[in-house]
Amino acid sequence: MEKRVINPWTWQNERSYNQAIEVTNVKGTLYVSGQTAINDEGISSTADMKTQLESAIKNLEKVISEGGYEAKNIVKLNIYTTATDELLPHFNILQDWIEKNDIKLALTVLEVVSLFETLTVELEATAVK
Template sequence: MQKKFINPETLPATFGCSHVVEVSNAKRTIYISGQVAINADGHIVGNGDLGTQTCQVFENIKVALEASELNFNDVVKLTFFLTDISQMAIVRDIRDQYINTNNPPASSAVEVNKLRFLLTKI
């Protein structure tokens, strides 16, 4: 799989994501969704703590990627759902511990009304 990360100079600067990620020669596509701060035992991790919950979400994504023999360098798009988008900087700081910050995936963030005991979902 070949990836090309594109950030046209005529678009505004991004905050840790790419405007465009072009994928070619991909033999397979893996979709991972609905990752929340619930551990393998089914318990919520980090009740009320966005940083701890975000770490758990990224660890869950890591497990899902490894199950497909992939890693975060293979991720081309992330969609974040947060109950308080003003806290996105916390999520970005943790995200940057996992992704390739030189060629970050395309990303979107959406504020949602509630996630029932959870603060973020990716």
């Protein structure tokens, strides 16, 4: 697999994403459903945004690993949140995770009216190998 980053500008670099990612010679693609702060028993978190984001990242990593993929090969991430103003102060958690895993991805953040039950953030990803 080969990835090519497309960035006509430089401002997105400080936000830990790319304008586009071209992927060629792919052996497989994993489309991951939105991962949230739901525990192993299926109970939705009532924790704050920071804690839910950390839990959603762990759940995303678990699904990707179980699928035989690596976090570094996430090429698209959609973030759904019920409160962008609550998410943004904790965005560094996501940025640190992206940097730690050397992830080159296209990223979209969407504020939605609600998520399942008490959830405040959801991560939907596409990974390749």
